[in-house]
Amino acid sequence: MPTEFLRLLVRRFALLLGAYLLLRLGFFALNYAVFREAPAGQVSLAFWHGFRFDVAALLLLNIPWLLLSLVPGRSQGWQRLVRAVYLLLNGFGLLLNLVDWEYFRFIGRRTSNELSTIGADVQRQAGQLLLSYWWLLLPFGALLAALWYFYPMPRAERQADEGKLQAASRKPQADGRKGRWHGKRLAAWSLQLAAIAGLTVLGIRGGLQLKPLRTGAAFVQQPAVLGHLALNSTFTFIKSLGYAAPERKNYFASPQALQAALAARPLPKRAAAPLPGRNVVVLILESFGSEYTGVENPGRRGYTPFFDSLATRGGGLLLPDHYANGRRSIEALPAVLAGLPSLMEGAFITSAFQTNKLHGLGSILARHGYQTSLFHGAQNGTMGFNTFGGMSGMQQYFGLDEYPGAAQSPDFDGHWGIFDEPYLQYFAQQLSRQQQPFFSTLFTLSAHEPFGLPARYRGKLPTGTLAIQPTIAYSDLALRRFFATARRQPWYANTLFILLADHTSQSDDPGYQNLLGEYKTPLLLFAPGQSLPALPQPRISQQADVPATVLDLLGLPAEGQLLPFGSSVFDAGTSGRAIFFSGGSYWLVHADYVTELTADNQVRLYPYRRHQLPAKPLAHPDPTKLRQYGDELKACVQFYLNGLADNRLYK
Template identity: 50%
Template sequence: MFDTAFKLMLRRLGLLLVLYTLLRLLFYIFNPAEFAGADAVKLLFAFAHGLRFDVAAILIINSVFILLSLSPVGNTLHPTYQRVLKWVFILCNAPFIALAIVDVEFFKFIGRRTSNELFSITGDITSQLIQLLGYYWYLTLGFVLLVLGLARAFPKAPALPSPAPKVWLRGLRLVLVAGFVVLGIRGGLQLKPLRPSHAFVVEPAALGHLTLNSPFTFIKGIGQTTLEQKNYFGTEQELLQALQFDPQKYNQAQGTAEKQNVVIIILESFAAEYVGALNNGQGYTPFLDSLATQGVLFRDAFANGRKSIESLPSILAGMPSLMPEPFITSPYQANEIYGLGTILQQEGYHTAMFHGAANGSMGFNNFAIRAGMQEYYGLDEYPSSLRKQDFDGQWGIFDEPYLQYVSKELTGFQQPFMATLFTLSSHQPYTIPDKYKGRFPKGELEIHESIGYADHALRQFFKSAARQPWYENTLFILTADHTQKSINPAYQNELGNFRVPLLLFHPGKNLESIDAGRVAQHADIPATVVDFLQVKTDKLLPFSKSLFDTVTTGNAILYNGSSYLLVQPEVVTMLNQDDALQFYTFPDLAPASPAPQAEQLLKAQVQYFRNGLVNNRLYFWKEF
């Protein structure tokens, strides 16, 4: 039973277990701030608990290798057969080693271990492969060294192996091993098979990301096509009541729609941490800070996702990112959904979106159409005579020339118009024009200098826009698509990962009546625009609350990859995938007493989101 072939297989799989622990250590070294709240005992527990997930991933990836190693027939210790086994071993494991290596940096961008989102950005990765390999050369080097080390450490068969058992014994052994493999893959004898949420069993919750490994989360993400429905509330009427939502609220609005223009500016990676106006003047955004003194900057504003591809559905349709896969690439992307552009088109608005990257990047062009944008301006639409000189060499057009181009295009639009502008220069690799090298503070992170350049480009845009006839008649909404790398401990927590600036500014109107201290989120933008313009509609989603509403104190709903968080001024409520609840104070996240009303609202939003997508009935009230 325990012959040479079996012992060899165990040693080889054990080698992988050591490698996965090394990769977990590497992940920790690259992301220490994420786990700063954990003491040594909890860190050791995360490493030990992680072995359970490592075993599951290793057994899934190496199932063919195990089968070939314990084949009931033939001489599995023959030198040629052993060479084939070695190649199977290396080729099966190398891609997942690469995934784990990539995730030590990718985690900084998305705040969770990689799942199936890689499938949704394959095109962007392919188009930027050369620069990504050059920029993250140390990851490439690490991958090569680890694979070479794995090949060199691969245990060899002895020259004089022990006699192989009889064929029937080898067959019986293979069946028994297959049973243990299945048990290892499902993580034990518990009712539900092992899944990523099982990693989040200790505080701080961030340790769950350390416990997990990227191959496991990626494999678990493959084939995820449906959300599990929730039924916390028995009827849709009860659900609406728990949502604290009246779908007819704006449809019954009194007054005539104001024909004001709307410009939504989405600033790439402008985390709240970088904004001086939100950090006692310490930041890299002098122009945005100055604009905040003339408008309303919300102190507690949150993105509803961690990636650029997740920001557009929130901002343009009030659809937060509450599932592992972005809505734009999910199986629900064809569901009935009404964007802000669709609503405003019905009021005679000209609608457009501008993004200086390659057309098709992150599916923005297609979603913009879904959201009611009549026109999409990407790299292809930028004047060909200027494209070469203004191209940043990686992603698209530098922010300064592109924003000037947008200002000119808006002047040609018939009013009223609604336009969305997405910047890109503060995206990795944070390229700025040569003429500006050394002009903006370098800061402590690579992104800081490019934030300064993007802020300068924004200043030049407003200088140009202020001379245009449409300027005084325009509501500007400025926010960031998501957060980025962090060095400020105040932002290195579950909420800090989602904190972004959100600014309302109107050169021709006083907005001082708005409460800048309320909780705000991306999903509030559609209702805010509808309320400001006094547009009648019943096509807003329950997540969207007008920032002009003086009655409510606001809330934000977030998803960290394993749990839902409802942020309110009094309490933060967390609901995990097993329906367990935790309550924390806001904003310091200290344990708090249960808050039944917050619990009801969070459960209602989760049920509405999941069931609404699965059944394609996000607007079920239209059937009443």
């Protein structure tokens, strides 16, 4: 293993580091809106920190190539084989990072194990995704060609010299001289091999610190959002494979101290239930962020005139300070149907905890005589919704397979499933066949990438600067026609409707381009012909409040089967809260402050302002609030992570 070989190895690895620097620059440029408030010095520091993650990711990805590089053999054929492995492995890494140039806009974080958990969904949409994002193939091809062209190969004359040297070593020599020559060569080879092995281990660990480099280490820098810039998608993807359980937390020494800090709320005690015996219909609207509504943005153009009318007419109640518990569709169902927010990197539905004991709203209502069902017009099995529906107590699941004609139907969008308008009409018909009282949830899908529309609506719906805006208008139109059909059904007047989004999506409003804005979604309760109870003001709400709110309105007991993260939005004893995990930190939203618990367990306070979060925390926060809210957030995190690990979320 001559010194020249080590130089070649270093140059080849440096070439990869250069490629990842270009990938990070592209990621920064295309997602500049996310990072624009960060000072230039902190952005530069994020790039510098990124080298640490790049080294670790590239070493992990290239272990097969490194091993092949150590095998003796200097022929041109062998070198071309080693280069082919190099290009194959790193082509995959390039592709992961290029995908996140766009995918990051939708999920607000680097890709993890989504590709392994929803791989079948991605495979079905490969053709359409390629048509939508074909331009990503241009930088991919350019970078891959650059890796091939600039990959250092041993010079032919040097290989010839080495061949002569090897031949000379085979000539008869004095035994002592030959032995000393081979001994020195073996010693040098051993030292160099040990050095390569040691540096590889050190690089993968990310340094000499006690624990190996983790994703959360990227978010210690402020503002924390720069952690996404420091990371690379190869690192987050590889680290998520084999799914390691989240680290347990032990902030509180006793269960009593934990419960006291948790600030869990029981259902309110009422003399009479506001809506006893009502049917319940939950409409989870794909990507229906608050930014697109008119009612929440006076003076700006909205794309949801019918939703706005429901929010302002009699029987409708809009909660203006509502937040999603996650940024992905797969995280919405556990929050809405079971009160389980998303407080870990992976989704609960695809995690090792998916078989844990879980009491969903469906199972609670079924015990009180409700017929329960879940509708989603996508292919059966998409994101594990059918599986989770059963786990949460939904007795029936209606997917694409149950729709008349299925994928052969003219209502099929050619990508994910059935367009919203015909599917909502189908939903209304199916509800008329349900035995009352019923509890049914529908998840729409048209306002999802690639944002397709039925042919008759193309060019006829309101447009803006974003591809999603016409599809939001289409989903709103589909809602209008659903309610027009529902009003003619005998069950309509006896039904509580709950409308909310799964998560936010594309944004062109700087006022929403911050952490809170990325989670700001609407929540609308609508009970035809009846006024709902007064809403405590101000009131923070979240998806995880839905189960408690439904039971409160129906007057049904929780029976110890509600998780402590949410509460009824009509509970006058609290101003509510919202909790989520983002950027390696845990976040707790109250009506006065937003609390951050960082990856290194620091607690920070920010003043609360609807869908807006300052770039910097308060320099001199109220120590009482800092301790109170910090302990509350720590209690939620400890209860969640340890409860999942021990399968003891319920008493």
